[in-house]
Amino acid sequence: MGTPLPRDPIADARLNWERHGWSDVAAPMAAITAIMRTQQILLGRIEAVLKPFGLTFARYELLALLSFARSGALPMNKASALLQVHPTSVTNAVDRLQDAGLVMRSPHPTDGRTTLIELTPDGRALAKRATAVLNSEVFGQSGFGDQDVDQLIRILGTFRRNAGDFSG
Amino acid sequence: MGTPLPRDPIADARLNWERHGWSDVAAPMAAITAIMRTQQILLGRIEAVLKPFGLTFARYELLALLSFARSGALPMNKASALLQVHPTSVTNAVDRLQDAGLVMRSPHPTDGRTTLIELTPDGRALAKRATAVLNSEVFGQSGFGDQDVDQLIRILGTFRRNAGDFSG
DNA sequence: GCAATATACTAGGACATCCAAGGGTTTGGA
DNA sequence: TCCAAACCCTTGGATGTCCTAGTATATTGC
Structure with missing residues (x-):
């Protein structure tokens, strides 16, 4: 929690997964881990802004x-x-x-x-x-480009529907 | 939590944002909220699998x-x-x-x-x-398509780098 | 060589989340 | 009609996360 790491820890984890014979799930593992970390970063920003209130x-x-x-x-x-x-x-x-x-x-x-x-x-x-x-x-x-925002909304929207969040 | 909602609550929130004159940030708000919710769903699945261990x-x-x-x-x-x-x-x-x-x-x-x-x-x-x-x-x-996995890794990787997670 | 600064871990506290269980209220079928 | 099942909220407990502060050990600079 401080200085930037020299390497992307999630990319490293993905390499470890591949080296251990789990290549078939290494990419989704990396994507899911990235979602976890991104949520953590965003939540930190939000909480920092709300704290004064x-x-x-x-x-x-x-x-x-x-x-x-x-x-x-x-x-x-x-x-x-x-x-x-x-x-x-x-x-x-x-x-x-x-x-x-x-x-x-x-x-x-x-x-x-x-x-x-x-x-x-x-x-x-x-x-x-x-x-x-x-x-x-x-x-x-947010730091997301306009097109990336659209992609995220589409990808995560599909995921949430499939996960049973909503039926619409 | 339970049964699926009839409508996507995040899409509804986005509409509310737009109705209140915040159209310029409604899309990133929706994307960020979707990340939060997706993380929650994924964490739930992971914890359920790990619990027996x-x-x-x-x-x-x-x-x-x-x-x-x-x-x-x-x-x-x-x-x-x-x-x-x-x-x-x-x-x-x-x-x-x-x-x-x-x-x-x-x-x-x-x-x-x-x-x-x-x-x-x-x-x-x-x-x-x-x-x-x-x-x-x-x-x-995971429920993500192969292409969507790649998109997520790319989009969130850029985000994390810009957020100072790593410098590579 | 020694004091000041930096680093590493831990203790205690505030919050949030979930699960399990309990008490009150409504609903529905016998 | 009446009791069981369903539903709603709250309490208590377990976990995890962070922050602040405190103790111990290293490093730095004079």
């Missing part, structure tokens, strides 16, 4: 999701499904956002099992400010 | 790295650099692998600050077995 990516994602909901409120299970994380992760995020006064829990009007999460005015304002900075500092300077 | 991905990566070292041993700081994780994460992984009898710590012959991590025979054997299953169950069935 007192937000983590998990909390930001929830705020952003709520800010796009017509009523500014969503059932927790809906948020869990849309964010594609475990329900306990949503509980965790809501606890902290609630402590920070950014969201509120309220009972569902007709289903006693369900809890609605609702943005507070503070939460809505913070989501707006954080999104602006995230757009300019991270998404606007 | 009593391994997590973090521990497996360390075992695999050691198994490729000529001497079967590496300094902890070297492992941290090659795996591109924080030194404390390596300490954590080594603690658990050591408890499981898969690696051993030994003092560096000339530098008193440095600790070497060394594979035990058990560790080497387990790495071999886990790799075989990982290759056949995950990397061999």
